[in-house]
Amino acid sequence: MTIDSPGALLRRYGLQARHSWGQNFLIAAEVHAAIAIASEARPGRRVIEIGAGLGTLTDRLLATGAEVWAIERDRDLCAVLRAELGDRPNFVLHEADAVRFDYAAAIAGQAEPVAIVGNLPYQLTGPLLFALLEQAPHAGPWVVMVQKEVADRLCARPGEDDYGGVTAVLSRMRTIARVRNVPRGCFLPAPRVDSAVIRLDARPEPLGGPVADEAGLRHLVRTAFQQRRKVLINSLAALGSRAEAQAWCAAAGIDPGVRPEKLGPEQFAALQRAREASGAGAA
Template sequence: MTSVESSPPPLLGATEIRRLAGELDVRPTKTLGQNFVIDGNTIRRIVATAKLDPTETVLEVGPGLGSLTLGLLDAAARVVAVEIDPKLAARLPQTVTEMRPAKAENLTVILSDALKITELPHEPTALVANLPYNVAVPVVLHLLEHFPSLRHGLVMVQDEVADRMVADPGNKTYGVPSVKGAWYGTMRKAGVIGMNVFWPAPKIRSGLVSFERGPRPVTTASRKEVFAVIDSAFAQRRKTLRAALAGWAGSPTLAEEALKVAGVDPQARGEKLGINEFIAIAEAKVAVEPEGK
């Protein structure tokens, strides 16, 4: 086998990315959180870490100029790319046709805000994306809620956000992203990405977060009800749960009663509780609510 035959398919480098951006008169904006990956080895690392099955349909959010899209098409059966920028969405199919002509029909581009999509033309089984820093957590939670077909994934986010998404109870970075993520399954840190592989280079490192969807929690409480407890508990995280959940329950007394029914110390703080405790608290509210409410 010749060296050409054994070489990996070409990916977009710094020169190609800047050429495409110039052609489209696109200047990466902080508003949309645009930082384009310009290093092929980083793309290969992300794709390898995602552990994709070749039969999978991958959902990519914010494909930009197509750096990661090409790598995903090499590893999966189909890519559904959701892009909010009209110029980028319009150019992506052409880029794929030029660089992966045999894979062009395997790409579907959706011009939309990822926070607003609730259905797609193809059912995705994996989420792999370089997410805009400012909406990373809301996007992940929204997609996990609306697309139960998503079994696993790998997202690149701001490194500090990655730490919050994977933190365990009691950790100083543990908070709303950690608990809500645990509702859907298991999240873990899968690596750190430096700043120089992006254009423009961000001022902070990026983190890779891998997730596996778990079984749906067995509970009489809805996801909305459980998330309301979580939001209340962390809105004033320095307060005890008795005080922090007073508004949610209707009064400090009702909050304390609900916590006791759930088997949770009213003097504890939200940062010490796992997802199962929050579920128990949500279930307990029904037991202590005044009749007729």
Template sequence: MPPDHRHGAKGPSRGPRPQQGHVARKRFGQHFLSDDGVIDDIVRAINPRPGQALVEIGPGLGAMTNPVVDRSERLTVVELDRDLAARLRKRPELTVVESDVLKVDFGALAQAAGQKLRIIGNLPYNISTPILFHLLPWADQVEDQHFMLQKEVVDRMVASPGSKDYGRLSVMLQWRYDMENVVDVPPEAFDPPPKVDSAVVRMVPWPEVAAIDSDRLGELVATAFSQRRKILRHTLGAWIEKQGLVTDFDLQRRAEEVPVAEYVALARLSPSPT
């Protein structure tokens, strides 16, 4: 287990480590967090408390599970790996959902808990974006989300208009969440180390959002960013015409120059009567 390079020393050992009876499986994108200093930083950022409806996606060997349960007393975990799920079921303080996270109804979990969910997890990098989009429909039943992701994905999530990282993912998440990068995580904090830097993002759903067809917004934004180098007249212009929209939306810009609010306003427009 590598030391925490910022704290200069390892903290107390927590829970089983990857070498203790479980080998990381590439098909599940498994990289197990093993740096106690980094784990402490993440748990402090989450700040779990008793009585909250906490759900962890992909608990793995319990690196985050253990310190979170120490503070929260109860935790629901979603785990696809049957061997790990069997291990986790032996712990009475955990409720185990053995499933592909993309098939989990988070609205049903919130209903069962009788309160909004706090969702956490070290997301598999190979399906992190699909998981984020899967969770979108339940944003109004979520208090907050803290996820460890590939740092370049977090950079795209929190990017501002005009930056090279601002794109489809930025728009599709920022219309629904206030987001910030709260912890940077180096490769050596994992076993086995991934080939990329990681970061933890905090996602807090906006308390009030305009009613919108998210599929329509997604189609609009995908069209806008389909040819980033071209001005929108060549891409979004045709979409607006096809939709029969009358708008003063400025098409003389590139997609990355348009604020989220303008994309949302355009998606909410109804076709003008003929």
């Protein structure tokens, strides 16, 4: 790496981490390397980095020869990125909010699938993952740092305690695997929780087959898990009537007395198709 450590950069530019923005700068070079390797960054491939921060991961990605599009909303950090990395021909900085960034435009026209990486702020993990799911469902891989408890949930399987609605929705479109755990001491300042790097790869086809309305499917899953201790028919009744919920379960071949956490993406897709067939499938 040719860029200084986060601590040295903060001192040089007279900056401090913004706690209100969830800024914790990764200082472990071996984790930077693991992310770069997992992203398959290489010459000819575009990599979008969410939350470039002080540029330490950016520098590692640039060293692979990849074209790096760095997204950063903090004006002070953007000034650091321009000063430290602005002369690299394969570096493009976007001063923007990552949740509202136009990922669809960023991946359009690329010969290779665009990799997306980043240390996701804990409070924005869900919005960012769903923004990627909406705009870049076939991009990949996604290699992101999340809170360890979030990684546990995303890597869980149906029937396990950590399994939930977000996992059901994301795993329909992506395979999800843990790259490595990252202790809190790998950050400056150290957060109160540990983290993990996960990799999400696009599936050739959505798990469970196509549905007419993906937004409707997501709404169904959210509704099912709002009170996860309820049996399925009681949760689904919020989308119509109990009789309708019974009919959807019957059409999908699913026991209406099962709890939502027992169902995988395939079963939720079947339920959504049953709702659509009955004319009640829109979100």
